């Protein structure tokens with residue numbers, strides 16, 4: 001297990017460019033299986049989850065060629081179907097959440113898919129019902145082997161259908177879209193997830209010849225086509241990285257410009273940080289965060305205490321709540337952080353309490369943060385990163401703290417953040433990786 005050693009208390013300064021979005025790239029990589037044509041994707045981040053999925057595609061027989069520093073071509077013209085039943089395939093799938101999105105394309109193109117319970121963050125129950133109910137509606141049969149945690153899906157013929165999803169699952173919607181594009185006839189998906197990454201997937205599929213309308217809404221209409229062709233696609237900047245950097249700038253009292261953020265695709269994220277009293281300016285497609293010695297959490301209009309909660313897009317992504325919680329510890333005022341979607345994502349607050357933060361964990365979903373207004377600083381600590389976003393939140397806390405901190409299990413951070421210590425060191429952070 002690798003660790004970071006962080007010397008806190010240094011202000012940061014300069015420009016940082018967000019990487020390509022992890023959660024978009026995981027979707028569109030799976031979509032390359034839908035065609036035997038060549039798909040070129042650029043702005044692919046060099047992170048653990050993405051590299052694992054690319055390796056998985058290679059092992060399946062997909063021809064993968066690196067064309068540039070962040071650009072790859074993929075050609076799935078000779079997929080090894082027997083590999084899909086191997087022990088090795090199942091083990092690899094279980095390493096990342098994104099692998100679940102192989103199911104839709106595989107059923108659509110090859111009529112069968114087998115997948116082990118996918119990995120990803122251990123942040124509470126992460127059911128897959130929406131995925132499989134949707135695929136069943138399209139005519140696929142599925143079987144779950146509980147003893148081995150293996151899902152088996154097969155379909156001789158997928159047929160378009162109307163469906164109302166029981167929840168707007170992001171990867172579930174992606175899976176159903178990718179199956180429906182090659183189904184016979186029309187599919188409508190209501191209560192579809194509609195975040196920018198799903199929009200990007202739909203636009204890419206349309207460039208491949210799919211016929212999807214309603215993009216950016218929660219009602220998608222998909223007219224199935226017989227086959228898809230290759231295309232080129234560029235990944236959006238990672239909105240969770242953008243939010244993490246806004247929080248990091250505020251918490252460390254630093255002046256930072258975050259470059260090329262695709263502001264229009266950030267939704268409610270900038271305003272969520274503004275509600276904590278953080279000033280940020282849109283400058284073209286950049287975000288400028290000025291140095292702020294104090295920031296004060298707003299109250300609601302009636303004077304009651306602010307709540308910041310997650311919700312399906314266009315609500316606030318749950319993936320930023322850990323960062324928002326950490327940043328609130330140095331604000332003036334109080335806020336209730338309500339993590340509605342996941343039930344084990346707030347337990348990392350124990351580590352912040354050890355560092356001197358004032359937080360009451362009310363229950364697994366809710367934490368009240370009482371901001372210090374920087375009256376006293378967090379103390380460096382020794383901690384383990386439980387999940388990707390708690391990991392970056394702890395890193396931000398450590399950068400602002402007095403003294404030395406150690407964060408263990410940083411593989412969790414590496415899953416989603418590219419060369420993070422080098423990029424932050426370029427801004428003046430003091431972070432050392434210990435293997």
Ligand SMILES: CC(=O)N[C@H]1[C@@H](OP(=O)(O)OP(=O)(O)OC[C@H]2O[C@@H](n3ccc(=O)[nH]c3=O)[C@H](O)[C@@H]2O)O[C@H](CO)[C@@H](O)[C@@H]1O
Nearest residue numbers: 023026097098125126167168169170171172312318319341
């Ligand atoms: C690889 C990937 O893309 N992972 C993202 C994806 O995971 P993933 O697609 O696995 O997450 P889902 O959207 O399926 O659901 C996330 C959680 O929210 C709950 N839920 C979801 C929708 C809803 O309307 N109501 C509700 O309560 C689900 O029960 C689940 O516990 O979306 C999550 C929610 O944005 C993000 O945290 C993950 O980073």
Ligand SMILES: C=C(OP(=O)(O)O)C(=O)O
Nearest residue numbers: 097098120121319388389
């Ligand atoms: C929860 C996350 O990732 P995953 O779904 O891959 O576990 C995340 O990106 O915050």
